[in-house]
Amino acid sequence: MLEIRNLTAEVDGKAILKGIDLTVQAGEVHAIMGPNGSGKSTLSSILAGRDGYTITGGTVTYQGQDLLALPAEERARSGVFLAFQYPVEIPGVSNIYLLKAAVNARRRHIGLPELDAMDFLSLVREKVKFMEMDESMLYRAVNEGFSGGEKKRNEILQMIMLEPSLALLDETDSGLDIDALKVVSKGVNSLRSPDRAMILVTHYQRLLDYITPDQVHVLSAGRIVKSGGPELAHELERQGYAWLGDGAPARGTAPGAAR
Amino acid sequence: MSQAQSTLDELISKDYEHGFETLLDMDVIPPGLSEDVVRVISAKKNEPEWLLEWRLAAYRHWLTMTPPEWASVHYPPINYADIIYYAAPKSQKDGPKSLDEVDPELLKTYDKLGIPLHERAILAGIAVDAVFDSVSVATTFKDKLAEVGIIFCSFSEAVHEHPDLVRQYLGSVVPVSDNYFTALNSAVFSDGSFCYIPPGVRCPMELSTYFRINAKNTGQFERTLIVADAGAQVSYLEGCTAPMRDENQLHAAVVELVAMEKATIKYSTVQNWYPGDKEGKGGIYNFVTKRGECRGDHAKISWTQVETGSAITWKYPSVVLKGDHSIGEFYSVALTNHRQQADTGTKMIHIGRHTRSTIVSKGISAGRGQQAYRGLVRVAKSAVGARNYTQCDSLLLGDQCQAHTFPYIEVKQPQATVEHEASTSRISEDQLFFCRSRGLSPEDAVSMIVNGFCKEVFKELPMEFAVEAQKLLGVSLEGSVG
Numbered sequence: 001m002l003e004i005r006n007l008t009a010e011v012d013g014k015a016i017l018k019g020i021d022l023t024v025q026a027g028e029v030h031a032i033m034g035p036n037g038s039g040k041s042t043l044s045s046i047l048a049g050r051d052g053y054t055i056t057g058g059t060v061t062y063q064g065q066d067l068l069a070l071p072a073e074e075r076a077r078s079g080v081f082l083a084f085q086y087p088v089e090i091p092g093v094s095n096i097y098l099l100k101a102a103v104n105a106r107r108r109h110i111g112l113p114e115l116d117a118m119d120f121l122s123l124v125r126e127k128v129k130f131m132e133m134d135e136s137m138l139y140r141a142v143n144e145g146f147s148g149g150e151k152k153r154n155e156i157l158q159m160i161m162l163e164p165s166l167a168l169l170d171e172t173d174s175g176l177d178i179d180a181l182k183v184v185s186k187g188v189n190s191l192r193s194p195d196r197a198m199i200l201v202t203h204y205q206r207l208l209d210y211i212t213p214d215q216v217h218v219l220s221a222g223r224i225v226k227s228g229g230p231e232l233a234h235e236l237e238r239q240g241y242a243w244l245g246d247g248a249p250a251r252g253t254a255p256g257a258a259r
Numbered sequence: 260m261s262q263a264q265s266t267l268d269e270l271i272s273k274d275y276e277h278g279f280e281t282l283l284d285m286d287v288i289p290p291g292l293s294e295d296v297v298r299v300i301s302a303k304k305n306e307p308e309w310l311l312e313w314r315l316a317a318y319r320h321w322l323t324m325t326p327p328e329w330a331s332v333h334y335p336p337i338n339y340a341d342i343i344y345y346a347a348p349k350s351q352k353d354g355p356k357s358l359d360e361v362d363p364e365l366l367k368t369y370d371k372l373g374i375p376l377h378e379r380a381i382l383a384g385i386a387v388d389a390v391f392d393s394v395s396v397a398t399t400f401k402d403k404l405a406e407v408g409i410i411f412c413s414f415s416e417a418v419h420e421h422p423d424l425v426r427q428y429l430g431s432v433v434p435v436s437d438n439y440f441t442a443l444n445s446a447v448f449s450d451g452s453f454c455y456i457p458p459g460v461r462c463p464m465e466l467s468t469y470f471r472i473n474a475k476n477t478g479q480f481e482r483t484l485i486v487a488d489a490g491a492q493v494s495y496l497e498g499c500t501a502p503m504r505d506e507n508q509l510h511a512a513v514v515e516l517v518a519m520e521k522a523t524i525k526y527s528t529v530q531n532w533y534p535g536d537k538e539g540k541g542g543i544y545n546f547v548t549k550r551g552e553c554r555g556d557h558a559k560i561s562w563t564q565v566e567t568g569s570a571i572t573w574k575y576p577s578v579v580l581k582g583d584h585s586i587g588e589f590y591s592v593a594l595t596n597h598r599q600q601a602d603t604g605t606k607m608i609h610i611g612r613h614t615r616s617t618i619v620s621k622g623i624s625a626g627r628g629q630q631a632y633r634g635l636v637r638v639a640k641s642a643v644g645a646r647n648y649t650q651c652d653s654l655l656l657g658d659q660c661q662a663h664t665f666p667y668i669e670v671k672q673p674q675a676t677v678e679h680e681a682s683t684s685r686i687s688e689d690q691l692f693f694c695r696s697r698g699l700s701p702e703d704a705v706s707m708i709v710n711g712f713c714k715e716v717f718k719e720l721p722m723e724f725a726v727e728a729q730k731l732l733g734v735s736l737e738g739s740v741g
Contacts, residue, residue: 048696051688076698084696088689092711098697101707105698141711158697 007058018222034219048082077109079165149180156187173207185210317445330602417453451481456491467496487522520555532568539598542570549576553585577606580614595628604634609642624660
């Protein structure tokens, strides 16, 4: 599904990623953990195609194609989805309008007919209900006046509507109370399937109590310094990132520590 | 330059679609302005003596005036001696009796613009008066409207067929001497639309005027006069385009609206005059005076405008709220791209008791566009219980454009309520990336964000126009993303 080889990248001349190697197979869920500033969010942004990063080396292959050569919108249409850490507000544009535009952009790309208004409406209603959201949010402007939890649920709603092949979740758990976390996790888990891969970027172990990853990687100072199974996350929870020694910043916060 | 900026830049630079020229045999008078020219125009239209005198008085007054300089727009002085004040397709000389007599080239022009004049082909429910350079070339659905007593015809025809109505209302809302351009227009106006809705009649279809400037070096000076008698209702649409030319062309129109007791007039404009090229060469100077008067109690006048064209826009559709409980509204989207300049806004003059006005202005600047919102809210001592709400938002695309807001508030009635809100924002890289990461192209993303910004205004437009306006906004922005 996804193969990252020796990826290096910088922002404003400052090296952020210093050689990332990562292979994610279809059906797998990977968690990438690490202290603040380790490059976790940069990695997900680069994979989704955000501007402002300079790729200085390495390759990223997604479903056999050179992912880095595609503009962001084409990555999205080919099934890459990024759930944002800080979803933006778009005043005057209703949620349902954005969802429909996004779903149909993806459908066109994969050669499916666009959904008509009725089919779309019944589909989106079902998903809204599943995410335990109020239907009225469909007609509110995108994220405008949404609480932190509502924004994150909205991200997951978009994800389950778009049914991506590769989902990147950037700190989706941050700012969530326990109820919202459960709903968000339910949404994510509902998408787990043998032909889909997910990468969860998170600072905390907490999310992994609800979504059990197949592999956990620890990113520190732009490198993956340790990989393992789900037990690695628990180890980190107990010992903090400092436990990893070299590569981790000395003042790195423990993943369990409150912000 | 950031990626978002370069996407914006690309999106802002799409070409003007309506820039073609129609080659026709034209009746054109030599350039220049004098009493003789005023007499020639009046003679060409077989006007009665009173109207010639009215024009001459306007011309003499105009000579004493100087062009306004207070607006935030910059242009070299206009040489009024270089302008042609009358140009009409020759085939129109005696006025066509029916559409069959209209020059096929003209019909083709309107077809090309998406304004079919054949009634059978026309969009259901819209009657069109097509004004080509100085004259009205066709008015559709006239007979059908006449059945319910509605008069909808060219201004010239109204002067002959309904002289009493014209004489009663002409210049009664916008006096000849109101400003430099109204005096000029009053002296040389050549045609326009006239509409009268009798008491209690609700106009069964949308009425519209489609203005087309075609001839070179010609000024277009038309007048529109709409009278809604007691309890009448009408929705009126106005559209405009012009060929692409390197010279600037002057469009100085006057629109007067009269709403009697309990009458409602809704006037919508989608203005897409040629805006000039990317370097600011050519384009229309759109110096227009539009004003409505709510003469009776509970009257309502609503202006909605989408201004995307013209090199320079100078325009303040206003409402004088004389009747008690009368309502004035102004909804505006103005877009300036490349080197376009716009100084636009409204005036709400509260005289009657419990009068209400709403102003929603959305300004979008891209490229090196310059834009000013200029709005006056005046509440006279007599306007007990008057209320105004003003909301004025600017959206900047890129870092070389400008937006300014000049609110003027004059309140002499201590119990009036006047609210003013203003904001300035940008399309952020985060918004663009968010939309792209959901599969939208940068162009669609910007267009969606801009349309969202304009939503409150677009929802006031009649359906067909709302779709047109959304498309137009996307086109006008093309090249502003990158």
